[in-house]
Amino acid sequence: MPASPSTARAINDRLALRLLQQEGALTATQLKQLTGLSRPTVADLVERLTEAGLITVVGEAGEQRRGPNAKLYGIVAGRAHLAALDVRTESVSVLVSDLVGRVLAEASVPIGDDAGTGPAVEQAVALVERAAKEAGADRPHTVGIGAPGLIDPATGELRATIGLPAWHRRLVATVQERFPESVVRVENETNLAALAEQREGAARDRETFVLLWLGRGIGAAVVLDGTLRRGVSGGAGEIGFLPVPGTSALPSATDCDGGFHSLAGATAVVALAAEHGLTGPPGARPPRAETLVREAVRRAAATGEAAAREAAAREGEAGEGEAREAADGADPAAAGRFLDALAERVALGAAAVVSVLDPGCVVLAGEIGRAGGEALATRVGARLARLSPLSTEVRHSLLGGEAVLRGALLTARDRAQDDLFGPAAQ
Template sequence: MPASPSTARAINDRLALRLLQQEGPLTAGRLKQLTGLSRPTVADLVERLAAAGLITVVGESGEQRRGPNARLYGIVADRAHLAALDVRTGGVSVLVSDLLGGVLAEASVPIGGDTGTGPAVEQAVTLVERAAKEAGAASLHTVGIGAPGLIDPATGELRDTTGLPAWHRRLVTALQERLPARVIVENETNLAALAEQREGVARDRDTFVLLWLGHGTGAAVVLDGALRRGASGGTGEIGFLPVPGTRTLPSATDCEGGFHSLAGAAAIAELAGCYGLLTEGQADGPTVAALVGRAVRAVEGRDAVAGRAAGEGPAGAAGPAAAAGRPGAPNGDNASRFLDTLADRLAIGAASVTAVLDPGCVVLGGEVGQAGGRMLAGRVQERLARMSPLRTEVRASALGGNAVLRGALLTARDGAQDDIFAPPAR
């Protein structure tokens, strides 16, 4: 049965808007080419979308042609404003953007562990309101939130999880009460995977697993292009995975003794101490990532010096080699052994995931995954190849810890555009 004229118009309008979102400003002629619609149909939809305030003339094509240049049409970016939040145990980061994802304001606030629930929530909500004001947003249309913990697949709400600050769950409710905006909350690791798939190292993969390596550990599973959450929203809670090399087994309320005990920030810091690489003040997530990065540079410097000694490259001390000679730089051999042992640990978790899901690709995400770069990813891939017959590529995150904010923004943008670009009710 053919679509009614109103349904056909709605379909064409939505197609044109998606193309303008993906390709940027387009002429009516280019829209005709990309949609396959007739010139009169394109002219009608352009007029209709402009009258609705969804698109506007943003310039001219600049093509060499007779007569006036063709007009370029683009989506009205300030039709709606969005916010993205990255909620961590130690604070909140927020960015505010327009409908196309252009960042207008960014801010963050630390929230100490001794801060009460009420004051913590107030700090976070005030941060969002202040960022929106700085961005010139009279109101927010959609807010995307990335938080640690389980998201109830039935309600979409953050579940009350043991070990996480109480203000995390209260924050979502407070934002819904204070802001005239739609609020979408998602697990932080899932958002990181979304960002890596859309903007990072997994853009060519429909199936992959992201292994989150930050203060804690987690995993996100993308199969055939779809994010998998599981029956209770717990897909990827790899911190609870029982693994060899720990002193106990994890429990239902504590991941101590699971993979977290091998690959969490505290475990990596302890491992670094064993190799003489840990200095005072490097015992939490971001600084542990910095420590991993320093180890990588130390190995690069050692290898560069060895290469020059063997006649493989220019003589001047520069780049990694110079860094290796700086006071306080870690010993290259110790740094290499540290990365080898860390790769051994990460491969245990990655091999377990690979054996069950056969994703073909594992992304080492979070701050630690990004800091380890290709050197750490290559070491993990080598070990996986020895442990499993399933061919698996290991890649280092391109976005690191920023992936959560980027994923939250993408989620907010998708939700807002689905609402604003939706066909009118018949």
């Protein structure tokens, strides 16, 4: 059954707006080429969207020709403001952007362990208010929130989770109370990181992949055929509870300490580093797991460079003393053995996921995954190849610490576009 004229116009308008969002400013001729629509149809939609205040003339095409240059049309970026929050156990970060994703304000605030629920929530909400004001907005049209824990797929609410601060759940409700006209969406942080890596990062060329979150907690996000899969209860990817070899006990329904979490979570990584003599400077505060991993990567890289210089020096006479000095100070064995042992642990969890889903690609993210970078990803890939017959590429996050915020912003932008442009055609 052919679409009615009004439905066809809505589909064409949405297509044009999506292209302007993705490609930036375009001429009517470029819109015609990219949409495949006729010239009169494009002219009508440009007029319609301009009158609706959704697009405007933002310049002229650079090509010089006889007569006037072609007009460039772009989305009215200030039509809506978007806010994104990355909620951690010890901090909150926020950024505010316009409708095309240009960041207008960003800030963060630490939240101490001793802060009560009320003060912690007030600190976080006040941060959003200040950022919105700095961006020139009375309120954000849409707020995307990324937080650890499970999201109830039926209600979209953050569920109570053992080990997470009580103020997390209260924060979501308070943001909605403080901005009653805004649309507030909350999503698991690992899922948001996966969405961001899919659109802007390490998985841009992948329709199917798994993102492993390695940090204070352990989790995974599953993207199959371009769609994020959350599971019936919102718990798809809770691999911290995965039973794996090498643990002292089995996990339980209320405690994942006996599962994969006890091998690859931040506390376990710090202990593993200590076993290999990596403990940080004497007298300093106990270092975080990601700091130890980053230092190990640095030492391993320095060791490789020093070894190469020493080998080159043995073939010639110049520089031999310098090469030996660098090699002696690099402490190669400890750093290398630690990264190898960590990779063995990460590969255990990855192999279980791969054997069930066969995603073809695993992205290492979270604080530890980012700190390990290419060095850790390469090691995990090599060990995974020995554990599983399924060909799987292991990559590291390209978005770093911004992945959750970027994912929250993309989610907010999608919702705002649905409201302003109309839902995307199925």
